[in-house]
Amino acid sequence: MKDQQINLPYFDVLLTLLDSGHPEIDLAFGRHVHWGYWSNPEQALNTPEDFSKAAEQLSCEVYSAANVKNGQSVLDVGCGFGGTIASLNEQFLGMNLVGLNIDERQLEKARKKVVPQNGNTLRFEQGNACALPFPDQSFDVVLAVECIFHFPDRQQFFQEAFRVLKPGGHLSLSDFVPIAWFLPFMRLFNSKSSNPGFYGNFDLQYTAKRYRKLAAKTGFEQLLERNITVNTLPTYKFLWTLKQDFKLEDFSAFSQTSIIALISQLELLRYMIFSFLKK
Template structure:
């Protein structure tokens, strides 16, 4: 998939607003661009500062599932604006951190904002998650925080992650995982106009059984399966409030968010943190 084929209107809006100095958006999304995780679910709409705190929590949930340690070489695939790399840099020492993204605009901002602490190394690289530009057995950890549903193929990404991980290395990710009986409805989403809407092309069609099978086929074993759906639900009223504040009129923005929210509230769609160990 070429860069010109990537259509992510929400990132177009976000980057434009950040360039214009939108302080509230900078606070909420200037570091992490993903859902939040609240250990204790609050009532009402949270503030941008609280959302930023929760988004940091979610990042830590994912790399915590990978068993992060000092001295490791880590690849963050779909690194966005560099938030996960920044968090790892702040909390670990002697690490080499590489952020990969297919969108050069995001990488430019990440390079500007994230600087390595003494003893750590940070690189940002443009590339495709399904064709990783790294040698075999190069990393101890590969992360994909809330981005795998944008990749052209989950299987190809798993194959590439297995190739670049050392034996015993960990792949950790977060994803929206449907119940099996929801798959026929999820498949229909490819045909409606919103399949290329505000959040770009998303494939929310990988069940946990399919993840287990995919892991087995690509040399992994599932080690962590954590359902944090309830802890992410305050994200939705916050997104609605920000959408109103920004006067977002794209109908797909509201419709797609509404579908995911209610599928999550009804437990038809689960937000899972998954970690896999490379066996060979």
């Protein structure tokens, strides 16, 4: 996909900040670009160090749900700057690790940062989550950490994940999931226009029930549906601190993040981890 078709303003801002050398931004978002997970949210410290540990933990929570083991082939779809691949590379031995992203600029950073260790092989490839450039049955695990809401079509992604997984393989992902009665209000917030805001095109209309149906339709058995909203909430306080420290005045960044923060605090939008098995 050509660069002009990629519209992710938050990554444009992030890449500019990272390239101008801000250590706090590098610590917070130079590895993972997702929310944090705090086992004890009341003990969150609201510092870049603490946030980076929480972001690392969120990746661990998602790949633990896929039952990752030494010696496996793992595909991380929408891999950002390669943080989840980096974490797997540090924690496991003899792995075949592949990160896929639509945005070549992020992949360039990932290739520079993540060096194989522990007898692992790794590579980062450009491509679309809904047309995976890999043969059938080539992975034990497929991951999609906090990115499925950007993909053009969840069903196509599930079909592709099913195709590239070996029998017995796991798909594990995290997503923002509205509760059923709030869905009509989410429709107002969804962004699929020629001029989307700070977070680009996204679709936050997939309820837990729709995930269950999608799994059944595409041949997966659902193994896990875990609500971790409360563990992610300190993320918002940290984002407000960054906004003030870096004088980030973009109105759509502020308004979109405020809405997500509010409806997450009210548990109308849940942060969830799902895991599925290809039998």
